[in-house]
Amino acid sequence: MHTFLTAARRQNPLAHEPQRSTWRPHQWQSLLADNGFAITNDQDLFTSARALNIPARRSGFLTLSRVLVADRP
Secondary structure, eight states: OHHHHHHTTOOOTTTTSOOOOOOOHHHHHHHHHHTTOEEEEEEEHHHHHHHTTOOOOOOHHHHHOEEEEEEOO
16 A cells, blocks of 8 residues: 555555554464464564564564464465
């Protein structure tokens, strides 16, 4: 969506909306496992940035946002 809006020279209408989810990591893991996925990685964005040597300051957004990778065998 970001790329499309940038190409169209439009602002993101959701840019100032809070990004919240009521789903917790264990709920995502359970949902994916119940549907045949095997979780290979689950970490917050700050940890991901550090692992990729991307300079990042610890912030609420980076520590509360997560990346979950799952494969279906």
